[in-house]
Amino acid sequence: MGIYGKTSDNVSMPYQFAARTRKTPRSFIREILKVTERPEIISFAGGLPDPALIAVKEIAEAARLVFESEGAAALQYATTEGYAPLREFVAGRYRRRLGLDASPDEILITSGSQQSLDLIGKVFIDAGEAVAIERPGYLGAIQAFSLYEPTFCPVPLGEDGPDTGALADLLQEKKIRLFYGVPNSQNPSGITWSEKKRREVAALLREAGAVFVEDDAYGELRFSGDPMTPVKKHLPEGTIMTGSFSKIAAPGMRLGWIYAEKEVIDLLTVAKQATDLHTPILTQRILARYLADNDIDAPIRRICETYRRRCDLMGGLIDDLFPEEVTHTRPDGGMFIWATLPAGISSLDLFERGLAENVAVLPGIPFYTDGGGTDTLRLNFSNATDERIEEGIRRLARVLRTYA
Amino acid sequence: MGIYGKTSDNVSMPYQFAARTRKTPRSFIREILKVTERPEIISFAGGLPDPALIAVKEIAEAARLVFESEGAAALQYATTEGYAPLREFVAGRYRRRLGLDASPDEILITSGSQQSLDLIGKVFIDAGEAVAIERPGYLGAIQAFSLYEPTFCPVPLGEDGPDTGALADLLQEKKIRLFYGVPNSQNPSGITWSEKKRREVAALLREAGAVFVEDDAYGELRFSGDPMTPVKKHLPEGTIMTGSFSKIAAPGMRLGWIYAEKEVIDLLTVAKQATDLHTPILTQRILARYLADNDIDAPIRRICETYRRRCDLMGGLIDDLFPEEVTHTRPDGGMFIWATLPAGISSLDLFERGLAENVAVLPGIPFYTDGGGTDTLRLNFSNATDERIEEGIRRLARVLRTYA
Known part of the structure; x- marks a missing residue:
């Protein structure tokens, strides 16, 4: 999967594009997210906040007041x-x-x-x-x-x-x-x-x-x-x-x-x-x-508590279920865990095998401006329930065992 | 009034800016609109639609439905x-x-x-x-x-x-x-x-x-x-x-x-x-x-009718009240009339004299990429009531007489 964008080669005359269009990484995440949109897939590839933690009712009320006054x-x-x-x-x-x-x-x-x-x-x-x-x-x-x-x-x-x-x-x-x-x-x-x-x-x-x-x-x-x-x-x-x-x-x-x-x-x-x-x-x-x-600190506290629990859950499951050689970060915030695979396993290959098992990860490759990183993965924990994190990591563990 | 933006000369180290920042026309309109914001000024300098023609109630209802469902x-x-x-x-x-x-x-x-x-x-x-x-x-x-x-x-x-x-x-x-x-x-x-x-x-x-x-x-x-x-x-x-x-x-x-x-x-x-x-x-x-x-054609018809009336009004008043040597376009749509001043009158000078009489025009200079146009003006007719158009053009006519 190439990460660099289309060039003018694909497009008929008279269009001639600026040189910069050939230097832009194509939306790697976007391409991957399209693949992982199917509802049966448990996706850790994206970077969405949990929509259940968005204060829809309060924002709707704010909108009503703005339109009114x-x-x-x-x-x-x-x-x-x-x-x-x-x-x-x-x-x-x-x-x-x-x-x-x-x-x-x-x-x-x-x-x-x-x-x-x-x-x-x-x-x-x-x-x-x-x-x-x-x-x-x-x-x-x-x-x-x-x-x-x-x-x-x-x-x-x-x-x-x-x-x-x-x-x-x-x-x-x-x-x-x-x-x-x-x-x-x-x-x-x-x-x-x-x-x-x-x-x-x-x-x-x-x-x-x-x-x-x-x-x-x-x-x-x-x-x-x-x-x-x-x-x-x-x-x-x-x-x-x-x-x-x-x-x-x-x-x-x-x-x-x-x-x-x-x-x-x-x-x-x-x-x-x-x-x-x-x-x-x-x-x-x-x-x-x-x-x-509204007091923004209250929803932020709820978001932090939820994401911390999911992060701990995901990290613990990786420790328990993945091969010992897989290392990963232990974030104190944010939305992502970063994992490094055992030597010889390509994250792109893991991505493909994961899809076959209805679980999606984000290969780390596009985060490197100078190549490399082919053994790294980004795992998002903010946008899945505890149940789906557990099931998704179990599926990934099964996929990783296929390399043994 | 220079139309080109600040350069790094104004800013202390360590900031070094891209060359393109020196090539950007500064917001000429923005600078002028700031000057013309005072409520006593009748401004033809901007390019705003008439807020009374915005379907606030209908858009508010659409927002309510979006938040609801x-x-x-x-x-x-x-x-x-x-x-x-x-x-x-x-x-x-x-x-x-x-x-x-x-x-x-x-x-x-x-x-x-x-x-x-x-x-x-x-x-x-x-x-x-x-x-x-x-x-x-x-x-x-x-x-x-x-x-x-x-x-x-x-x-x-x-x-x-x-x-x-x-x-x-x-x-x-x-x-x-x-x-x-x-x-x-x-x-x-x-x-x-x-x-x-x-x-x-x-x-x-x-x-x-x-x-x-x-x-x-x-x-x-x-x-x-x-x-x-x-x-x-x-x-x-x-x-x-x-x-x-x-x-x-x-x-x-x-x-x-x-x-x-x-x-x-x-x-x-x-x-x-x-x-x-x-x-x-x-x-x-x-x-x-x-x-x-909603049927968008209905508000568009109202907008067109209103702007046509204002355009005709402004054009007619210019014909009646400005010196004969002032020429202007007769638009069949849009929001602007373009006027050209008699030889020797600078639109920047007219802008300054107009401000003193609480009426604002937009000098045409920034619309020229190669200089020139110093005798041109843009007059917006969409954002003023008939009364203000009449009063504003009368003031401008008075200002133009000061050049005689």
């Missing part, structure tokens, strides 16, 4: 920066939850995290520019940035964060413009950077004059304990944070944000205006009303 | 291509209204027309590539495409469409990849291409192997008579159409589409996934429900 404004054009009360909510939560000195004019509301990455690519990446990324790295960022044709420089990710020796060498060797990372419960690995790694990375990037893009999609999905210190706190001038309401409220509204110094937000805003004018004001007002009328 | 699905992740019933609606309407042979898999739902332009830029424009555009041309397209660093090649726009002699010369001289135009009630000029020009442009582009990007944002806002023939009908293989629900339903939902051959849609879909994953499924489902339960 501000309907015309909610359906008219609006400003590119985003709805002021939502920007204030995000800034306020950064101040209270993480002790960051955020103000609303440092927040740009975006149409979800993926757009945040696209805008950052647009504003920061020239073709050929060196961009560092964790190895394995988040596929969505690889896809978004690829359209701006950078040279990816992978930094190996260990159990407690990036290999800072390798990062130091890389910063010596090359002029790195950006380092993109997911310090909390990373996608795909589930790894959380230690406090020590955060300080080290901040110091290295400061010295090199490189920017950190801190994707914090999963920071709120920490299973227990206090939040980790954001790298932004160690490197306030030089860190651009991204965040999302998809995991804590609802993905179908496509609402996220970028938090950066005002001068950077200004440039991102100009880029956003050229990209989609503004994020729908209807969804922004509904979400803002929902957040004003 | 499909709330969880409306808040979950969805497919990049867009919500199937909405794609079917768009294709069906093309078939019935314009006799185009459209099918749903040739429709990509986008987050508004501006995103359609961004995605087309992403997929088609390499840096330095020659892109033809009407002169004056739509500012939103100039902004979107600029981020992909093309060389713009302006084609003069006459009373009945582009100068096809100039287009023929241009196609001889240069390898043009795309020609972007707005054949119906163009923004900014209000000009509609004649049937003859449509056929000529299609023939020229077919011969040159160039693609036409047919922005049809205003086709439904035709004041009377049958719809004009889309260029797509003359050049089915080689025309990419874009459309929008902003003018016929509500801009605040940010919903538009691209209509092109399936192979092109496939590439645009890969680009869209990297750009924002998908358009909010919540707004898509609300709109689809609204369209299923």
